[in-house]
Amino acid sequence: MLTPVRFLVYWAYVHGLLPAALLVSDAVQTREDAPSWHQYVRAPASRAVGPKEVLSQYTAGNVTNANALVGDGGDAAYLTRASGSSEVPTVVIDFGQNVVGLLEIEFAGSESYSELGRPGLKMSFSETLQFLTNRSDFTRSDNADGDEKITNGTDQIAVQSGAYTWLDQWGCQHDNQVCSDGLHGFRYLKIELDALASDSPYTTSEGVVAITSIQLQWSGYLGTPDTFTGWFECSDEQLTQWWFDGAYTTEMNTDVFRANDTEPRDATSPSLLDKLVIHDGPKRDRDPYMGDLAVSALTSYLTHDIFEAARNVMEDLVQHQRSDGWIPPASIRNYELPLFDYPLWWVSCSWEHVYYIGNLTYLESYYGNMKVLLDNYYPLNTDNSTSLLLRPDGYGDYAFLQRPGSAAYYSALYVLALERAADLATIVDQDADAENWRQRAKVVAQSFVDVLWDPSVNAFFDRSCSDEGCSAHAQDGNSLAILSGIIAANSSAATSLLSYLSSANSYPYGNSFYDAGGDNLDSCDECSQRVYAFISYFEIAARFQAGQATSALEQLRRMHGWMAAHDPEITFWEGIGTNGEPYEDAFTSMAHGWSTGIVPLLSNYVLGVKPTEPGFESWSLKPNVGDLSWAKGVIPTPDGPISVQWTLDDDSYDICVEAPSSTGGVVEVLLEGLGSRDFVINGEIVWSDGNTTSSKATLIDGIIRVELAKGEASNLSCLNS
Secondary structure, eight states: OOOOHHHHHHHHHTTTOGGGGGGGGOOOOOOOOOOOOGGGOSSSSSSEEOOOEEEEGGGGEEEGGGGGGGTTTSSSSEEEOOOTTOOOEEEEEEEEEEEEEEEEEEEEEEOOOOSSOOEEEEEEEEESSSTTTSSSSSGGGGGGGGGGGOOOOOOOEOOOOSOOOEEEEEEEETOOOOOOOOOOOEEEEEEOOOHHHHGGGEEEEOOOEEEEEEEEEEEOOOOOOGGBBBEEEEOOOHHHHHHHHHHHHHHHHHEETTTSSSSSTTTOOOOOTTOEEEOOOSSSSOOOOOHHHHHHHHHHHHSSSHHHHHHHHHHHTTTTOOOTOOOOOOSSSHHHBBSSHHHHHHHHHHHHHHHOOOHHHHHHHHHHHHHHHHIIIHHHHHHHTTHHHHHHOOOBTTOOOOOOSSHHHHHHHHHHHHHHHHHHHTTTTOHHHHHHHHHHHHHHHHHHHHHEETTTTTEEEEEOSTTTTTTBBHHHHHHHHTTTTTOOTTTTHHHHHHHHHHHEEEEEEEOSSOOOOGGGGGTOOTTGGBBHHHHHHHHHHHHHHHHHHHHHHHHHHHHHHHHSSSSTOSSSOOOGGGOOOOOOGGGGGSSGGOOTHHHHHIIIIIIEEEESSGGGGGEEEEOOOOOOOOEEEEEEOOOEEEEEEEEEOSOOOOEEEEEOOOOOOEEEOOOSSSSOEEEEEETEEEEEEEEOTTTTTTETEEEEEEEOOOOTTTOOOEEOO
């Protein structure tokens, strides 16, 4: 129980005013410094971002005063190359973490040793030292054709003689010579005094170049502490830091859609230009993809008040809906990239947009599009004998896998989309649609179990088929079978399939998205050793829903701990391959929004808050404590923050919540492992001696549910044992 003094300390702690250590104090204490969670924020302090260090071990040739590039070596750094010298002056700069934007170099000037042109600088960018070579790990030109392919892996400068400032914008200094790709996502920058033969006569490899400063003009969303509308802390400091690292990864990807720094493969769209969006990655695939929003949109909603970034993407894609109902996954290839699963993610993400943001206008505007998608396109691609989805030839999915037949992933996602569409139909009084979609979901779910269950391992097959790869069991279909309700989270089937994924798919860097049977798929080398944080998000969510909080946290620590311990250390990778390496080598995006699921996992499951009506008009609070002893944070809603704090020790379990007066909710406590305790909320006993003692409380499946009517949590409400 909370004493009056401890209650006041508790209130201050919930609101970020006191650190955890002060919870044990018997006196109310105040502090004027920033809330403790501010220390975990990764964003730079301003849009002008300076480098952190010159990596001296990579310095070569005649380079003097190199530390001037980080403000610690005098007025200017000099790169000098004598006529005929084969030794290339080279310096490597570390920005300390992944960054995104336009590089700006302030020159004191240059001196040319010949009449063959100005001294040239060659620049290579990389997210990791592993792939920092004589070319960038990736440039926009790598995906470009024709006139848009202006470089061959490095950005070039013909340095002028006098003092001036150069900005790395997309384009060329001289027609199609001395060119730069402009915006980059990177941590490391290599600068060489060198010139391309193709840039003659404008540049030469000889001479002197003097640089007074280097900085980055930050391009992504600048997530400084004052911009956070939600936050999270817990007793595991690493998990806390990774929550903010996930926020930073999505901030890097949240940017205005511009023609010259987005994906060049026919992705530039007039309907997206100058709009705020969530890109796929900062350095590569800078195009908003629908599937990525299944994770990155939630990360955005839970951290910053920039919901329009996700909405702009969803609106643009649905406005390009095909006549048969199919919705394109992205603007790439003029909105014609053939992916089969992403239209279903549009439905699911629309549900989240309505429930997290409360945007009913969006729902009313595009409800008809959802109906055409679900009642026309997917029924046309259904196996009539099984009711499972049957992917048409030529279509792929999030991993561009060739898995013909009735893949479990497609049908499980279909059931989830149908159930969420039914929720949305009810909101707009389309009860017939809701009933139709729920009934169809039941039919598909039953067939899913009948056709795809493999009793030899007690998990679902990846596909119903008889050719290569048909013995595989996939992480995606099995995880979504739980999240969609095809099997109950508390069922023996859920327990067995999660156990199988733990035994068959576990690596030091996470759980792979296939067991060994997936290695027979034609389009996927070593599938059984590849980890996608994107798909792992759904498995970990399924573990939380199944009451396996400890194993969920263990998987989070294993996967995110691996990425945090390897270059570039802070941002989360698109995919992890064999032996924990970037799964597509240098091409891999090391800062991918779809890999930020740790943010919604810790906010929705560990802190424990989820919406149960649009805009959090009603909500549930169900902490999944695992091996943690406390967690606190804020969930943003359209009407204001929901502040939560819970602590658990041998003597007490305290859950406190304060929510907008326009909302109400349910506080849920799993009794298993808590022993014999009484529970009191706001002075009223609701559970004692194994029985409910108040009309506010009910017991369902070993969970105490305490109802808080609208406005009842507008002042701090605490459920204490």
